[in-house]
Amino acid sequence: NGIILTKYMEKAQGFKKGQTIKLELKDNTYEMVVVDFSEDAMTATPLNVSAAKYYVGKKMYDELMTNSDIRSTCSIRAKIAEDVDRIAFEKNLMQKLYIEIPELGNSVFFSLNWVDMLHGVEMMPRISMVIILSFAIVLIFITIAVLWYNIKNFMDENMTNTGILKASGYTSLELNLSLTLQFAIVAIIGSLCGTCIGFAGFKPLGNAIAALSGIEWRMGPDPVAAVLAVAITAVVVTVIVLLLGRKYKKIFVLDALRGGISTHNFKRNHLPLNKSKLTLPAGLGI
Numbered sequence: 383n384g385i386i387l388t389k390y391m392e393k394a395q396g397f398k399k400g401q402t403i404k405l406e407l408k409d410n411t412y413e414m415v416v417v418d419f420s421e422d423a424m425t426a427t428p429l430n431v432s433a434a435k436y437y438v439g440k441k442m443y444d445e446l447m448t449n450s451d452i453r454s455t456c457s458i459r460a461k462i463a464e465d466v467d468r469i470a471f472e473k474n475l476m477q478k479l480y481i482e483i484p485e486l487g488n489s490v491f492f493s494l495n496w497v498d499m500l501h502g503v504e505m506m507p508r509i510s511m512v513i514i515l516s517f518a519i520v521l522i523f524i525t526i527a528v529l530w531y532n533i534k535n536f537m538d539e540n541m542t543n544t545g546i547l548k549a550s551g552y553t554s555l556e557l558n559l560s561l562t563l564q565f566a567i568v569a570i571i572g573s574l575c576g577t578c579i580g581f582a583g584f585k586p587l588g589n590a591i592a593a594l595s596g597i598e599w600r601m602g603p604d605p606v607a608a609v610l611a612v613a614i615t616a617v618v619v620t621v622i623v624l625l626l627g628r629k630y631k632k633i634f635v636l637d638a639l640r641g642g643i644s645t646h647n648f649k650r651n652h653l654p655l656n657k658s659k660l661t662l663p664a665g666l667g668i
Contacts, residue, residue, distance in 0.1 A: 384417040386437035390427050390596035392419045393589055407450040414438070423500040426596030430502040431494065453489075468495055506594040526622065533565070533626045544630070545638025558627030562620055569619035573612040580608070 391397045397416055405412045425435045438446070446452060462471055472493050480486055537544070547557060581603045588599030658665045 383412075383414050383442060384439060385414040385442075386418045386420050387416055388425065388434055388436070388596060389419045389421045389592060389598055390434075393596070394427075394593035407446065407452065410449050412442070412446070414442070421597055423503050423597065424494050424496060426499075426503045427506075427594070429506065429594075430499055431492075468497060503595045503597060507591045510591070510594065526618070529565070529619065529622055530626065533561070533623060536561075537626070537629060541633070541638050544633055545635050548633070548635045548638065554630035554633075557630045558624065561627050562623040565623045566616055566620050570612060570616050573615040577608045577612060 385403070387397055397403070397419075399416055399418065401416045403414055403416060405414060420435070420437065422435060425431065425433055428434065460475075462468060472495055476493055479491075544557065548554075584603055588601070591599045653660070653665055653668055655662065655665050660668070
């Protein structure tokens with residue numbers, strides 16, 4: 383009374399080995415024990431074709447055929463050479479079969495192409511991966527924008543401290559490298575934490591992909607990709623901070639000690655407060 387279900391039934395429907403299931407056909411109920419799960423690109427998921435293939439023992443099969451209105455099925459498998467046009471072959475084969483066996487027109491008969499079915503199985507996981515990748519790319523640009531303004535605000539808010547450091551003998555390059563080191567360390571630590579979370583999330587992600595495709599996810603973490611991710615993140619952050627840190631060259635000690643007021647570009651003041659008809663808070667806000 384054992385039955386082998388598809389991998390889709392395990393990953394998407396939650397069936398487990400050793401679980402007892404009931405199959406109701408006509409007026410009869412059959413109890414079967416799940417012994418394993420099979421993988422086949424042809425019938426991996428109902429998204430491809432609304433048919434599933436399960437395996438039962440011969441005794442159970444004969445009993446099912448005898449006590450129910452299930453009709454016997456016949457399948458034909460053909461392997462063709464790689465240089466043969468599979469679509470043309472399939473079309474030609476179907477035409478000949480209907481000519482030679484007219485009774486096929488009265489039954490459920492269809493052909494499945496292994497390559498096309500495999501593409502169908504891969505479609506949903508590929509779409510999901512593209513969405514995840516696109517989301518990651520958007521997050522990278524958002525992070526760069528936040529980092530850009532965060533560093534600028536950090537430099538403006540610490541203008542007096544910058545003046546003190548410069549007066550103490552620190553050069554613009556040293557201040558720039560100090561700022562770069564701080565953000566690079568944060569970037570590396572964050573990347574390492576993210577990579578660890580990514581490694582930990584491989585199994586849940588694999589289960590989700592298997593639920594979509596009906597095929598077991600057998601890819602493991604790629605150490606090379608992980609190292610590249612951390613390295614690229616650190617390089618991008620370092621370059622951004624170094625570019626923004628060039629502003630230290632334009633900051634003079636006395637101006638910095640006064641709060642950096644002379645670094646403001648008054649030519650861009652399109653709303654002079656002494657001429658504006660707006661209230662002071664509104665003018666300052668704009």
